[in-house]
Structures are given as structure tokens and as C-alpha cells.
Amino acid sequence: MEEKLKNIKLYLFSIFGSLFIFSSISANAVEIEYWQYEYGARVEAIDKLIANFQSANPDITIKHTYFPYADYRKKVAIAVAAGDGPDLVQLYYGWLNDYRDTGLIQPLPKDVFSHDDIESNFFKMVSAMKADGDYWGLPTAVRSLALFYNNDLLKEAGLSGPPETLDDMVNYAKKLTKRDGSGNLIQEGMAFDGGIGQTHHFFREVLVRHFGGKPFSDDGQKVTYNDAAGAKALKYLTDFEKTHKTTQNGFMNRGQDAFAAGKVGLYIDGSFRISKFKKAEGLNFSISELPGHNGTRYNFSSFWANALSSKAEGAKKDAAAKFLKYLTSDEAMQIWLDTVGELPAKPSVALVDENKQHPLYGPFIRGLDYATATTFVSEKPQRQSIVDAYDMVVLQDVSPEDALAKVVKKEQELFDDFFGN
Amino acid sequence: MFRSFWENLTIKQKLAITAWLFLAIPIIFYITIRFYPTYEAFYVSFMKWNLLGAKKYIGFKNYIRIWGDEDFWIVLWNTIKYAIIGVPISLLISFTVAYYLNEIRFGHQTIRALYFIPFLTTAVAMAWVWRWFYQPMPIGYFNIMLSWIGIPQQPFLRSVEQALYSVMAPAVWAGLGFQIVIFIAGLRAIPKSHFEAAEIDGAGRLQILREIILPALKPTTIFLIIISTIGFLRIFDQVYTMSEDSAGGPLNATKPLVLMIYDFAFDEFKLGRASALTVILFLLLLFVSILQLWLARNRYAKK
Structure with a gap:
């Protein structure tokens, strides 16, 4: 009997203990949600990128959610409308006007993503994400x-x-x-x-x-x-x-x-x-x-861009912007090319000789030169x-x-x- | 205070209050998940709304645009075609099957179960299988079978003329099980003495069918007509699954009202226009139901 009581005490102690530790971590930790559609290689690449990002930023946790492409647009729209859903969301560039018009996404903060930087470093077609003097999203890769x-x-x-x-x-x-x-x-x-x-x-x-x-x-x-x-x-x-x-x-x-x-x-x-x-x-x-x-x-x-949903505010918005910065870094682009097979969104990463002459990616990368x-x-x-x-x-x-x-x-x-x- | 109020009531009143307390649960349930959204649909149909922003009152503009949209008329006609062709065909088949199934004893249960299974199967899974059946050679079973007997390949879902019927077929097939079971129940409910009397009077099989069975099955038939008309007017899963890109094509040839509502609401986020369409569908269903009930009542009065 006494043994049992001891066990229970120990048990309770460990529960409260872990709760205490957990709450002290979460006091300055931020959890944000990232949404994309389900496609084996894309899921794998994002998981890899999240792992890299989290080890460099231990105070930020990223929850990765994916589901079949068929319902993608609807779920995003309905979730955000209900005040739920992602902080950072992938969208097809052709949906920009839809998403902007319905208020699903917000402009990228200019202090983190300067226009000069975007315009001099990314492929020209990324300007498709610019509307009303703001950029509304950035891609990791182009097609x-x-x-x-x-x-x-x-x-x-x-x-x-x-x-x-x-x-x-x-x-x-x-x-x-x-x-x-x-x-x-x-x-x-x-x-x-x-x-x-x-x-x-x-x-x-x-x-x-x-x-x-x-x-x-x-x-x-x-x-x-x-x-x-x-x-x-x-x-x-x-x-x-x-x-x-x-x-x-x-x-x-x-x-x-x-x-x-x-x-x-x-x-x-x-x-x-x-x-x-x-x-x-x-x-x-x-x-x-x-x-x-x-x-x-x-x-x-064409490309899929990452955008901040209108739901992201305050600390979550900062964390989402930080992760987006990483998603559009040279390192992320190379990981994406190696895992998914989509072309880096910056000429400096894409148009290196090794990529241009690649037997499989080469023709696509050369095609970017004259693409609209x-x-x-x-x-x-x-x-x-x-x-x-x-x-x-x-x-x-x-x-x-x-x-x-x-x-x-x-x-x-x-x-x-x-x-x- | 409540206590004195309660004690002043008669037993009858107390019973009534208790009964209403219990009845309140389904009533509240219905008001919140049925009537309120229905009311909301009527309300939103006069608004311009994209799901996120504020609703803006625009009067009858949604209805006017629907009236002027030539696609709407195609879609409305498709919806009606599903019902006026699908309902008689499915009732004819299910009655014939039920009539003969009722006469046999051997294997009765098994055959009935076989007819009932499609009714239990997910419409989407079944529609996918049918979609593959309709493929061109070398995959599509229907075309392979046609080639065995020397008939040229048919485009089925890829034809503006055939697509609607190709989509209707699995919908008819899926509904058969339910209709057969209801028909058999109806057949069994006819008193044996009617048949015995007919036999003594020397009535033939056809006469028995025409004079006894069909009139006795009238309530069953009317019930099935209403249920399956409503079912066909709301057809969605089959079209969504079987048409390319879920677009109700080719060239809107298979698109029913519900799919149009769905597209307006969840693809284009035009909730006002979608609501206006649901109101139209609601009125259509209401009209059909009242018409059928009225026709049924009239016939009884004559008898």
C-alpha cells in the first residue's frame, strides 16, 4: 500500500515537473504552422528544411501540415476565414490575385525582404508576386x-x-x-x-x-x-x-x-x-x-510561393518571416533542387554551369532564360x-x-x- | 419563486412542460443546424461576399447575373435531365428485379444482398471504378468488351452527347438496392387473400400485376419517386469524381446545379452567387415535392 502511494506521488511529481519545465520553455517559444499540399518529395524537403531551421532557432517550432492537392485551396481559404490554419502557406503564383482579393495573405515586411534585394537576386518572373507596391510571397524554386x-x-x-x-x-x-x-x-x-x-x-x-x-x-x-x-x-x-x-x-x-x-x-x-x-x-x-x-x-x-497568411501576427509573424527568409536562402534552394527537382529561384544558384549542363535539369534551366x-x-x-x-x-x-x-x-x-x- | 410557480400548475400542465423540455432538444438542434443556415443562405443570396470580407447588400444582382448566365441554363437542364431520365429508368429496373426476386425462394437473400451492396459503397470509390471502365482501350473494360463483338470504341465520358448518361449509369445502379428492398417490402405487404381471390376469379398474371400489385404499390412508388427525384436533382459525387478536373465537362455536359454551387462557393469564393443558386435549388426541390404530393393526393381521391 505504502509502495503504491509512493509510486503515485512519484508519478504526480513527474507530471507536474514536466508541466513546469514545459511551461517555462513555452514562455518565449513560438509555434507556427506551415501548410503545403501533399507530394512525397516536397514533404521530405520541407521536413529537412524545418529540421535545419529549428536546430539554428531552438525557440521556434514549426508544425508542418500537408494534405491532398485536390482540396488545398478550399481548406486554406476556409481555415484562414475561420481564424485558424497556417501562418506560412504555399500558394501557386497564379492564385495571388484570388488570395489577395479575399484577404487570405498579407504583404511581406519590407524590413526583412527589401525590394532591391528581391529584384536583384531573384529571377525576373518573381515580379508576378508584386502587387500594389508590395511583394506578397517568394518562391524557393521555379519551374x-x-x-x-x-x-x-x-x-x-x-x-x-x-x-x-x-x-x-x-x-x-x-x-x-x-x-x-x-x-x-x-x-x-x-x-x-x-x-x-x-x-x-x-x-x-x-x-x-x-x-x-x-x-x-x-x-x-x-x-x-x-x-x-x-x-x-x-x-x-x-x-x-x-x-x-x-x-x-x-x-x-x-x-x-x-x-x-x-x-x-x-x-x-x-x-x-x-x-x-x-x-x-x-x-x-x-x-x-x-x-x-x-x-x-x-x-x-511558374512557381509555388511561400506567403504569410493574414492570421500571422506579432511574434508569430516575426517567426514566420524568419523561416521564410531561410526557405528562400541559397542553401534551401539547393536542398530543394536535390530533393524535389525544382529549379532554384535565383540565377546565382540556378545558372551555374554544373546545373545548366545537367542532363535532366539542364534543358529546364536553359528554358528559364526565355520563359514567361x-x-x-x-x-x-x-x-x-x-x-x-x-x-x-x-x-x-x-x-x-x-x-x-x-x-x-x-x-x-x-x-x-x-x-x- | 420557481418552486411556487411549479406547484401551482396542474398535472396536465406539468406533463406538457416536461414533454416540451424533451422536445426542445431536437427543436433547438434543427433550428441551429438546419433552419438557421437555410435562413442564412437566403440572406447571403442578396449579398456580395467572398468568405472573408464584409458582406455587401446588392439586391437581386446575384439572381440577375444567374439569369443572364448561359451556363446556368445548361446546368439547370442537365440537372432536370438527371431526374427525368434517371428516375423512371431506375424505378423500372428496380421494380422488375423486385417483382421477380419476390417470386423466387432459392438464393433470394444472396441476390438481394448483391443488389444492395452498391448502395452501401462510397459513391466516390464506385465512380472512380466506373471512370476506369469508360476509358479507351487498352484499359477501359467497356471498350474492350465492345471490341470483342466488333463495335467501334465509344468515347463515353469524352463525348458531349454520351457523358451525361455515362455518369448517370453508376448513379442509377447505386440506387437500385435501396429501391428493390422497399419494393419487396411493399410487395410482401399486399394481403395474400387478394391474390387468392384473383386466382379463383381466373385472373391471369398480367391482370394480377395491373389490377392488384401496381395499385397496391402506389404509396411505395410515390415515396420512391420523391426520394429518388430529390436524389438525382442533388447529384454531385459521381460528376465530381468522373469528369476531368472535376469540372463537369466536357463543355459543361455533365455539370449539375450542386457542382455549380460548389464551384462558385469554394473555387471562386462567390458566396453570394452560390447562395442564390442554393435558393433556386431549394425552390426547385420544394416545387417538385409539392407537385408530386399533390398528384398523389388527387389520385387517391378518385379511387
């Missing part, structure tokens, strides 16, 4: 597009090296397409997923420009791709499915799945896809820069514009001109709403 090709299939079709021009790409695609006896597609020459994935970016920033157009006016308030150039670009894109029949939307689910299974000759995607294809067994692929046209090249770049990042008013409906235009041409036999006229009218309404015209 661009490149052409993935299956070496074995090219060899089998008697082709050497990747296509260098848009016309070449069509010829390659035709040669790489295979059908069975009853005409069913069994191998895609060039895969596109309708307008989804990276296709809509490729259309807007690469094809439209190649055919002499511009997707948007210089002040960013007018949608301008419904002209002759846009129509040519849309025809070029949809011809792969409609006329050349080198692709079929939905073949083996998505282009990336079919490519990973070795059933696609050519496929356009971002550097973040490298890790998936590296894991695909029996897949022998290479990467080249996107094909040019009339001697010029274009590319699309679209300034979206709202990414999802604008993506839907291209998806719908594509479907009208392929599924309903609408002319590219009429299809673009229809979707651009709607997209312009979105712009007018936003800019208050």
Missing part, C-alpha cells in the same frame, strides 16, 4: 517546361535526337504513333491531355507567341489571344488529336501515366515530373528544350477557357476562331470584374 522523349521508341522509329522545331514535332509524332489491326491507338506519338496539365500553359505562352500573338495586353487587363495567331496556335494544338491522331485524351488515363508506361513518344511537362519517370521501370527517356519555331524559342515558367510567367486573374477559370476551346474544336468541330471568340469573351468578363471596368 519551366521541357520536352520528354522516349529513347527506345525514337530509335525504333528510326529517329535520332529530339525534334528541334514545331514542324519537326508533328512529323516525329506521326512516326511514333501506333495502332492495332482495328485502328485502336496503342502508342501515342505526342501526348496532350486536352487542355489540362501543362497543356494550357504551353498553348498560351509558347504556341500563341510562336505564331505571332500575345496572350494578354501589356497592362494585363485585356485577353488578346483570340486573333489569327491564337487560332493558328489552337489549330496546331488540336490537330494532334483531331487530324494527325497522334494522341487521344484519356489514353491510359493521362499523358504522364502513358509516358511512364513507355507508351508515348513525346510529352511536354515540368521538371517536377522527372522523379516520377525516373522511378518508372524500363523507361529510357531523355529531355530536351521545347522545340522552337522560325528561329525563336519560348517557354512558360502568365499573370493570372484566376487560374482555374482561365485554364477552363483553354480546356473548353480545345473540346469545342475536337469534340464539336467548331472552328478555332469561333471557339476562341467564345471562351475569350467569357475570360474577358472575368478580367473586367476583377479590374472593375
